[in-house]
Amino acid sequence: MELVKTNELFKSFGAVKAVNDVSINIENGKIYGLLGPNGSGKTTLMRLIAGLFYPSKGSIQVLSENISVNSKAHVAYMPTEAFFYDYMKIKDAEKFFIDFFEDFDVEKFSDLLAKMQLNRKMKITSLSSGMNAKLRVALTMARKADVYLLDEPLNGIDLIARDAIMAAIIGGASEDNAVVISSHLIDIMENVLDDVIFIKEGKVVINENAEDARANYNKSIAELYKEVYA
C-alpha cells in the first residue's frame, strides 16, 4: 500500500529549486534511506511530506488523500534541530507530545527511555548531543504513526548512541508503517535499508531496492554514494 505519494513535486526558495520534480512512493513495511549530501534537498522534501511547507508545484498524498491538517496525524516527523525549551525536563517534553499527538504511546516511550538509558527527571539542557538525539528519536518513535520521517538521526552521534538509535528504528518498523531516514552516513545505514532514494540538487537520481542496487551496480550502497556525489 502506498502511504505517501508525491507527484512532480517542486519547491523553490527564490531562484533555488530545493526540490525539483520529485515523484516517489513510500510503501508500508519498508525502511527507506533518503540519501544525499547537505543541501541536496532531503530536509525540504521531508518538510513537504510532513506538511510544514507548501509545494510550489505538484501534489503530495498521504494515505491516498491530499495533504492537509489531518495528514499530519499520520506522519511523525523528527527535524534535525532540537525542538525543546530550556526549562524542560524529559517529562515536560513528553507532556508536550501527549498534548500534541493523539497517537503518542506513553508505554512505548517508557520502554524506549529505558533502552536509551534516559529518565524523565533529566533536564534537557544538561543532555549531551547523543542523549538529546536519543530523546528526539524516542519521542518520535513513541508515536503510532503510519510514516516516520527522521531527518539526520545519526548526525554527530557517538557509536554507542548510534546503536541505541538504530535499535529503536528497527524495533519501531513494522509491516504497517514506513520509516524514512535521511542521512549522509551511509555505511552505518547500509544494512538497515529496504530501499534507497538518492537525491542530488533537488532531483531523485536513484530510487530502488537496496539489495537490487548492490547487485545491479556491483557495489555497496556506500560506494555507490561516493560515485554519485563525487
Place this chain on the structure above:
Amino acid sequence: MNELNSGTPIYIQVIDKLKKQMALNNLKPGDKLPSSRELALEYNINPNTASRVYREMELLGLCFTKRGLGTFVAEDKKTISSIKENMAEDYTKLYLQSMKSLGYDKKEIVNLIEREEK
C-alpha cells in the same frame, strides 16, 4: 562478531553466521531461533532481511517454522552435520583457488601448511 561487510548480500552473510553456529553446535537440532525481529536487532539489519534469512534457510532445509511458535533449527542431525562438511569444503576450495592463482602447486601448498602448523 555481528559485523557484516557490504560486498555480499546481507541475508547471505547472516545465513553463513547462523550456519557456523550450527556447525559449532552452539545451535543444536530443534533449538528455537530468535524471532525475525530479534534477529534484526541482534545484527542491526532490516526486519525484512531477517525474515528473508529464515525463508531462505527453510528452503535449504536448515530450519522450520511452527505456526505461532517460531522458527527452529532442523531436527535432522545429518543435515546439520553436513553443514560443517560443506563449509569446510568451501573454505578449502577458496584457499586452493587463491593459492593456485599465486602459482603454487599441490606439493608446495602441502609443504606450506605443514610448516605453518608446526
